[in-house]
Structures are given as structure tokens and as C-alpha cells.
Amino acid sequence: MKPYTVEADGPIKDLTFIAEYTGDVDYLKNRENDDCDSIMTLLLSEDPSKTLVICPDKYGYISRFISGINNHNRFGKKKQNCKCVRYSVNGECRVLLVATRDISKGKRLYYDYNGYEHEYPTHHFF
Numbered sequence: 001m002k003p004y005t006v007e008a009d010g011p012i013k014d015l016t017f018i019a020e021y022t023g024d025v026d027y028l029k030n031r032e033n034d035d036c037d038s039i040m041t042l043l044l045s046e047d048p049s050k051t052l053v054i055c056p057d058k059y060g061y062i063s064r065f066i067s068g069i070n071n072h073n074r075f076g077k078k079k080q081n082c083k084c085v086r087y088s089v090n091g092e093c094r095v096l097l098v099a100t101r102d103i104s105k106g107k108r109l110y111y112d113y114n115g116y117e118h119e120y121p122t123h124h125f126f
């Protein structure tokens with residue numbers, strides 16, 4: 001089965017908010033045996049039992065289909081054209097994907113799945 005990817009449907013300017021990373025919010029401890037490949041850390045706590053994650057398996061948004069860069073070769077960083085950032089919105093932590101350069105129509109979107117933690121395996125990524 002061909003994996004889903006996301007391409008710009010028009011030009012996107014540097015620093016544009018592209019999409020929010022949405023889904024069910026849960027404690028990481030409840031999802032440790034979950035085989036979903038799209039779990040996103042929402043809030044890292046010093047107390048691991050309080051770390052929160054976003055799980056887009058039941059419902060989510062286009063952001064869950066954006067590709068990751070390969071962290072193990074020099075081409076990965078060159079491909080990166082957006083970034084995952086955490087914002088406080090009305091006192092709630094939200095994860096947003098933001099363009100890190102001008103992106104032309106038709107370009108595939110890529111961000112670093114290992115921007116904060118370094119646990120997502122990307123050796124096999126194109």
C-alpha cells in the first residue's frame with residue numbers, strides 16, 4: 001500500500017502556520033504498547049507518568065500524514081521545509097507545523113520527527 005504524503009497545494013511563505021497536530025490527548029503511559037506510528041509528544045514532563053501525547057489514530061488532521069526527514073544522512077536536513085513547534089493557546093499546549101522556508105506548489109512537506117526527543121527511527125526514510 002502506498003503511504004500517504006502531503007504536498008503544498010499552492011505556494012507557502014516562510015513562517016506560515018500549516019496545520020495543527022490534532023488527535024486524542026492521553027498520558028504516554030497509556031500508549032506505550034500502542035503500535036500507532038503517528039503518536040506525537042504534546043508535553044514532556046520530568047515525571048514520565050505525566051507526559052502527554054497526541055494520538056491521531058481515531059481522529060486527526062492532515063498533519064499526521066506529513067513525512068519525516070531521515071536523521072542519518074545529509075539529505076534529510078536539506079529536505080526539511082517545516083518544523084513542529086509547541087505554542088500556548090489560551091493556556092493550553094498545542095502542537096503546530098510551521099513552514100521554515102518558502103515552499104513552492106507541489107513540493108512534499110517534511111519535518112524532523114526527532115526535533116525534541118531522538119526516539120523515532122528514521123534510518124529507512126527516503
Ligand SMILES: C[S@@+](CC[C@H](N)C(=O)[O-])C[C@H]1O[C@@H](n2cnc3c(N)ncnc32)[C@H](O)[C@@H]1O
Pocket residue numbers: 002003004005037038064065066067068069070124125126
Ligand atoms: C506520521 S506517519 C506519516 C504518514 C504515513 N506516510 C502514512 O501513510 O500514514 C509516519 C510513518 O510514515 C512513514 N514515513 C514518514 N516519512 C517517511 C519518509 N521520509 N520515508 C519513508 N517513510 C516515511 C513511516 O512509515 C512512518 O512510520
